[in-house]
Amino acid sequence: MTGLPWLSPPARRGVVHLVGAGPGDPGLLTLRAATLLATADLVAHDRLVPGAILDLLPPTVDRVAVGKPAPGTCGWRQDAISDLLVAEARAGRAVVRLKGGDPFVFGRGGEEAIHCHQAGIEVEVVPGVTSAVAAPAAAGIPVTHRGLASAVAFVTGHEDPDKPASQLDWSGLAAFPGTLVFLMGVHHAARIADQLVLHGRDATTPAAVVRWGTTARQQELITTLGDLAVDVLRSGIASPATIVIGDVVRVRDAIRGHAPVVDALAH
Helix, strand or coil: CCCCCCCCCCCCCCEEEEEECECCCHHHCCHHHHHHHHHCCEEEECCCCCHHHHCCCCCCCEEEECCCCCCCCCCCCHHHHHHHHHHHHHCCCCEEEEECECCCCCCCHHHHHHHHHHCCCEEEEECCCCHHHHHHHHCCCCCCECCCECCEEEEECCCCCCCCCCCCCHHHHHHCCCEEEEECCHHHHHHHHHHHHHCCCCCCCEEEEEECCCCCCCEEEEEECCCHHHHHHHHCCCCCEEEEECHHHHHHHHHHCCCCCCHHHHC
């Protein structure tokens, strides 16, 4: 970072920096994240952090891929990840824990921060651009829009399988007066759609799925809640993907110039 002293201080030894890598496009990294990546001793990164971001690391930085496994594969346990961060910081290294999106939005960053603090390790949290907003935006879908949605709810599409019961209030989500954004839910699209319709959400509600949002690999599926599961299966769209459910999906064509502005926009 020579010549750019205004960015921010370098990564500190003995500290764990929980850093959001953003939604995928390296251009959406924060300046603070870029500084820390360039000055860390070790970067422990998620499976879905794009190679284009990892390519920004100097050759002197050690890399450890500690992401959760893809379906059907083995990977790091959460307690092992947390223990690694503590051990490396205690050894006097400047540690960056690089997580896709924002570390505190379904990233288990809170758990890692608590583990470090309980071990006496200082933690710096660096927010990142979450795909919950960025992926829909890259597809031309605003998650809120005057006249259509004055609220947005971010929902996990993949709850911890060790939970004794679901913590999701499907009745409340079905009645929610705004946009629903599901992360990590494409493999559970059928259940999501079934539960929302079962609890009263109109099956004709517009829905969208955005895969690899903000990157050159971006894919988009536009459908309805009732057809979501079938269309996801037919299209072959898979994770990592963001599901958007709500009338804001209709704004996409207007923003991209493919259709007249919908009536609600004039309100």
